Amino acid sequence: MNWISNYVRPKINSLFSRREVPENLWTKCPECGTMLFHRELAANLNVCTSCDHHMAISPRDRFIGLFDVGVFVEVKVPEPVVDPLHFRDQKKYPDRLKAAQKVTGEREAMLVAEGEVGRTPIIAVAQDFSFMAGSMGMYVGNAIIAAAQRAVATKRPLVMFSAAGGARMQEGILSLMQMPRTTVAVQMLKEAGLPYVVVLTHPTTGGVTASYAMLGDVQIAEPNALICFAGPRVIEQTIREKLPEGFQRAEYLLDHGMLDRVTHRKALREELVTILRMLMNQSPAVKGDLPPPGDILESAEVKA
Numbered sequence: 199m200n201w202i203s204n205y206v207r208p209k210i211n212s213l214f215s216r217r218e219v220p221e222n223l224w225t226k227c228p229e230c231g232t233m234l235f236h237r238e239l240a241a242n243l244n245v246c247t248s249c250d251h252h253m254a255i256s257p258r259d260r261f262i263g264l265f266d267v268g269v270f271v272e273v274k275v276p277e278p279v280v281d282p283l284h285f286r287d288q289k290k291y292p293d294r295l296k297a298a299q300k301v302t303g304e305r306e307a308m309l310v311a312e313g314e315v316g317r318t319p320i321i322a323v324a325q326d327f328s329f330m331a332g333s334m335g336m337y338v339g340n341a342i343i344a345a346a347q348r349a350v351a352t353k354r355p356l357v358m359f360s361a362a363g364g365a366r367m368q369e370g371i372l373s374l375m376q377m378p379r380t381t382v383a384v385q386m387l388k389e390a391g392l393p394y395v396v397v398l399t400h401p402t403t404g405g406v407t408a409s410y411a412m413l414g415d416v417q418i419a420e421p422n423a424l425i426c427f428a429g430p431r432v433i434e435q436t437i438r439e440k441l442p443e444g445f446q447r448a449e450y451l452l453d454h455g456m457l458d459r460v461t462h463r464k465a466l467r468e469e470l471v472t473i474l475r476m477l478m479n480q481s482p483a484v485k486g487d488l489p490p491p492g493d494i495l496e497s498a499e500v501k502a
């Protein structure tokens with residue numbers, strides 16, 4: 199060791215790392231390439247302010263923007279057995295889980311919450327695509343069942359925000375079993391006469407589309423979301439034909455009768471309140487007595 203490695207190198211490193219900080223304040227829109235200031239983007243619910251492209255939003259941020267004054271209580275989800283198949287590809291399954299937990303700061307790919315939206319009591323579930331592509335494993339199944347049971351116990355409607363690459367292959371057949379399990383959970387709501395509203399976000403694919411994500415009483419999607427069982431690339435390779443423009447995107451599916459609504463993320467909250475209150479036989483919501491979600495998200499971030 200000499201003074202160069204002890205003194206000069208750390209100084210140079212600190213100069214460079216200091217330069218990296220401002221870069222993290224900006225996010226590049228993948229659609230139009232505009233650089234967006236992170237606080238402005240968060241206040242706009244992760245929708246590009248220049249081209250209206252809907253970027254991914256974490257379940258926690260979505261709930262802060264959705265629930266009245268950003269307040270909600272998490273519903274506890276029973277823990278499944280971790281890695282029953284001792285699955286290993288390039289990495290061990292528990293190592294993949296740990297890495298995803300570190301990146302997202304969440305326990306698993308689904309968050310369950312209860313609270314009020316426009317003074318309407320609801321239970322909400324949101325899937326996290328950044329957690330192992332939002333894949334549906336036993337935990338996700340448990341989360342949906344916990345949400346449905348809580349909704350029935352408290353006589354509240356259930357709102358589902360789906361985003362998934364499909365079933366979690368590391369759990370093999372146990373992940374596929376979540377399709378009938380969650381279907382039964384949705385049936386529980388219907389038997390109790392409670393509404394189940396699905397908001398499909400980009401992308402919702404595979405076994406998730408083949409089960410709980412398509413069973414809503416009202417099917418809403420965010421603009422330009424990819425919603426499919428098999429993806430367009432797989433279909434193109436199989437049938438060896440060019441697919442039509444916008445195939446399997448929200449607007450295309452709306453035109454072809456697969457969806458009820460395509461709604462901008464900023465209009466979603468109000469629309470959900472209207473639909474849920476109507477289905478729950480409640481009087482129309484009083485407008486204008488609560489701050490808009492964007493302001494809350496911004497102030498929550500300032501506090502953090």
Ligand SMILES: [Zn+2]
Nearest residue numbers: 227230246249
């Ligand atoms: Zn953009």
